[in-house]
Amino acid sequence: MVLQKRLDYGSHGHQVPIKPRVPILAPVKCSTRIRKKQMFALDLLATAAETLLADQENLSSRPNIDGTAEGYATSMKSVKAEQFAEALPLRSMAMRKYGCKGCTVGCAGVCGFLRQTNICLSENSTRNLADSVLESLTEKSDVLAKDLFSSNRKSHRLGCALGMIPEYGAIGVCRPWSTRSAKVKQVHWARARPTAIRNQADGDATALCALVETMDLDTKHPAEASSGSSSGVHLCGHDRGHISPPLCLAKLQHAADRDDDENLSGCVHPSTSGNNRGYIPHYIGDRRIRRLFASRLRKAARNKICGEMYNKGSKLNLCAKKLSTTRHRVQQTTFKRKRHVQLYNEKSSNEVKLTIKSFNIPELLIEIPENATVGSLKKTVSDAVTTIIEGGLRVGILLQGKNIQNDNKTLRQAGICRGKKLDDIGFTLECEAGQDSHAGVIMPEEMDFVGASFVDKFAMMKCEEPDDNQQPMQDFPGCTLSDPGSVNCPMEWTTQETSASSQAIVPFLTPNIEMFPLSNSKRSDFGQRRIRRPFSVAEVEVLVKAVEQLGTGRWRDVKLSAFDNADHRTYVDLKDKWKTLVHTASIAPHQRRGEPAYWSQQQTKLQDDPQVPEMCPT
DNA sequence: TTTAGGG
């Protein structure tokens, strides 16, 4: 393909993405779904091209756009018309949707461009280009978002800056540098859709514009880049009815320069300036988040290709190949996510850190013939999981079994704060797409505090909200059952909660049960046996005291009075433990496992303890 | 849901 040759000149797998320059974003009747019919798409492309040319003429008449129109015309000729197809609706939609304070002009949406090139280019070039551009897009968005937001904190209350990709919806890297939350890092995994963008109530329109524009700048055509790195900024600045804050423009300029250098470095384009080669972005940001973001984008791009092929009912071989690639990539990403999905919520000094180690997929229907190979089964399972995840996930948060619906609540208001029983938090991932056959709620398989050090810190923290359960103790306290209501045994704060193993069909979702525990009370959904958690001496002591106080046969009362905070100990557990204790006591010491002289030692010890004068071992 | 008891 001619276009491929033009694009695929990166000798190091680094392609310079071509961006048609669209100085003015005229409203175009263009659905984001036009790709279903290529003829329809071509019509729209023609319309878009006409609009662009008209805009270009207008632009060229402006004195301030010197030197850009010509280069623009060149790139216009060199780029296939398809590339323009949906860039316009993307931008126009974004601008209209958010008003952008009159910012109705911008650059062509790189996303639309990407999507088009994905269609037009051959497979390899598509992938490489998409990867390259999307990586660049991601990074630059990140860079700009950081720069922009950090520079405009006072005026921008930016909850979430979104980069939009038509068809795939919006894939958002949330960078809320709002003035209210000093430092928040989030990755929105949910595959946001256009409607989801509207839900970003905190999204600042101006910043959103800027970010989208940055995406444009990131993918300038080499010719354009060589003609002047600031051209894109000129376009933005002159054509929008509303001039963004100068600082915003400056940042855009900066990003443009930077991007030119980056995109061109390593390429053999004759117009490569070579200046600032090897430029390293000032702000590296969270590489992991960016990589995941980029991976997400790539997957979306490739899935789009597959969907295209399926819709056309042709080129199934190519589709299968694409699926395979997608599968591979997605599986990697899924695994990474399983291991590392972390939800950070930092709010000044009061922070709540959670780590969701993995999710369990409860129901996965696999239909496969008996004569299928194991490999095909693996692929089928992988596809099913991929479908679930790729279909978009809606996150739900369960606190003590209750679904927290109000998204506007603060974590503190919702009861997610230090000192609270964070092991009562559950996360659900519901499939958003119409994947009825796979619809279901993915329950968190593992959740834990971030790091053991945090557990200690956590144990020492006081929650500002009233909390009956915050009695962190490293050592199990002696309990006086004369006041059963005062007996608290918060073992779960100091002992690692362990969880049962997963019985998920998908092998790579099997968790490491020892490292990443979750409250047992939340995890009997899948029938797995709870992990064995032997009673500690302290627990036995409390149990004995409670039984002594309350008598046998009142296991519920024992539970409530002495083990109310130990969610992993049910009254049945206490009853069973008592049963074993009685049995152990009834048998000869030499028949017991463990230490025969245990009780005598305990009796001696407890008698020496003034806090527990009533101890009466069984 | 809780208790009791076998597995």
Place this chain on the structure above:
DNA sequence: CCCTAAA
């Protein structure tokens, strides 16, 4: 620790 009958 699971399962379940019985209350």
